[in-house]
Amino acid sequence: MFEEPEWASAAPVAAGLGPVISRPPPAAALQNKGSKCRQLLATLRALEAASLSQHPPSLPSSDSEEDEEERKKKCPQKASFASASVEVGKKGKKKCEKQGPPCSDSEEEVERKKKCHKQALVGSDSAEKEKRKRKCQKHAPINSAQHRDGVDQTGPKAWKGSTTNDLPKQSPGSISPKPPRTLSRKQWRNRQKNKRRHKNKFRPPQVPGQAPAEAPTEKTEVPPVSRTDSHEARAADLRARMAQRLDGARFRYLNEQLYSGPSSAAQRLFQEDPEAFLVYHRGFQSQVKKWPLQPVDSIARDLRQRPASLVVADFGCGDCRLASSIRNPVHCFDLASLDPRVTVCDMAQVPLEDESVDVAVFCLSLMGTNIRDFLEEANRVLKPGGLLKVAEVSSRFEDVRTFLRAVTKLGFKIVSKDLTNSHFFLFDFQKTGPPQVGPKAQLSGLKLHPCLYKRR
Numbered sequence: 001m002f003e004e005p006e007w008a009s010a011a012p013v014a015a016g017l018g019p020v021i022s023r024p025p026p027a028a029a030l031q032n033k034g035s036k037c038r039q040l041l042a043t044l045r046a047l048e049a050a051s052l053s054q055h056p057p058s059l060p061s062s063d064s065e066e067d068e069e070e071r072k073k074k075c076p077q078k079a080s081f082a083s084a085s086v087e088v089g090k091k092g093k094k095k096c097e098k099q100g101p102p103c104s105d106s107e108e109e110v111e112r113k114k115k116c117h118k119q120a121l122v123g124s125d126s127a128e129k130e131k132r133k134r135k136c137q138k139h140a141p142i143n144s145a146q147h148r149d150g151v152d153q154t155g156p157k158a159w160k161g162s163t164t165n166d167l168p169k170q171s172p173g174s175i176s177p178k179p180p181r182t183l184s185r186k187q188w189r190n191r192q193k194n195k196r197r198h199k200n201k202f203r204p205p206q207v208p209g210q211a212p213a214e215a216p217t218e219k220t221e222v223p224p225v226s227r228t229d230s231h232e233a234r235a236a237d238l239r240a241r242m243a244q245r246l247d248g249a250r251f252r253y254l255n256e257q258l259y260s261g262p263s264s265a266a267q268r269l270f271q272e273d274p275e276a277f278l279v280y281h282r283g284f285q286s287q288v289k290k291w292p293l294q295p296v297d298s299i300a301r302d303l304r305q306r307p308a309s310l311v312v313a314d315f316g317c318g319d320c321r322l323a324s325s326i327r328n329p330v331h332c333f334d335l336a337s338l339d340p341r342v343t344v345c346d347m348a349q350v351p352l353e354d355e356s357v358d359v360a361v362f363c364l365s366l367m368g369t370n371i372r373d374f375l376e377e378a379n380r381v382l383k384p385g386g387l388l389k390v391a392e393v394s395s396r397f398e399d400v401r402t403f404l405r406a407v408t409k410l411g412f413k414i415v416s417k418d419l420t421n422s423h424f425f426l427f428d429f430q431k432t433g434p435p436q437v438g439p440k441a442q443l444s445g446l447k448l449h450p451c452l453y454k455r456r
């Protein structure tokens, strides 16, 4: 008997065909056998068509049906599940056809056809399932197990192969837990893009302004003129730096000579090498300009608050900065001349009359080992009650009090002292009279440390 109600309810909705209409078995069924058979065949064809429409999209390099056929021949088990399902449907149909003529009049035949139809339905069902599975795979992240399987899905070849022959080899009898993954054209392109991005991510970072490592020609195409220029500039820079270093060394040497010997030796030094005086003063200026306050400026400020009529004698005047800073008449003395106002001499013997000046200044100039000679000469030229101003580098003093006591013995009294500055001390003395000690008396307090500049 027909099992049409069940059949009808199980009948799939074939694409574009609509549900297969079932009819109750009429009494003259046998008469309608021919038409029934045709109907059955039509349904089967519709199912077939539906299954075929679910076939995976053809691959870029395997568009032809011949290829597909060849692949199937080579590896029939590895064909996609959808096509396998179609095959099942086809085989079922063929089996049906083999088992009996399509329009056989017997009930057995009808039963057989029904069975065949069911088989075909099973085939198309599995195709539907496969389609859903594939959709899920598309959205799910790539399974790492797939990589471990060694399925190379990175190139167009692999992409092609992944649906056909290049599936991971399985041991005989083993069943693959998952169907082979098929990459669409878009998926494959995305994967390539990601690979390129990953590669670039691990490239060494580019230094801004530097030519990329892949383009060494850009580096070599530097115009020769600019290269020469830069070479010359570098050479000039090097020469300047070397000259600067040499000057520094010479300054330190001269400075040491001035502190470590008598003034007569220093005088000889500069007479023999006038350029050495320039070197010394360049070095001195570069050092003293780093100080927060230059002592000569401090002395000048003080003198500006006194009558401009006071005659000043600047012992060891250097570049005459003091004379330039005050309105007073200034006698400038030094071992060499940097300015026309300078009288070149050893300050132990200045060409001035006794008691001829109001103010005697020693600004950082108590150099040499004969400081006593300088102070006695100042006492000589100073008027009675005249002002002696001394500024010296603070580090030169072992003991300020012994220094002050020694100066006092040379005919002065201390008026003021300023030890507040970080770099130098300032003292003001007033002439009290001629020196109180004989020339052979020892004044150890006048021994000051040399002021030596460190190499920087």
Ligand SMILES: C[S@@+](CC[C@H](N)C(=O)[O-])C[C@H]1O[C@@H](n2cnc3c(N)ncnc32)[C@H](O)[C@@H]1O
Pocket (backbone or CB within 6 Å): 258, 263, 264, 266, 284, 295, 296, 315, 316, 317, 318, 319, 321, 333, 334, 335, 336, 345, 346, 347, 348, 362, 363, 364, 365, 367, 368
């Ligand atoms: C460190 S500089 C100071 C220059 C200036 N007083 C200033 O503060 O800018 C010392 C100066 O004293 C001079 N000098 C040192 N011993 C001298 C001496 N025996 N006779 C004359 N000048 C001397 C040096 O030649 C040098 O110019």
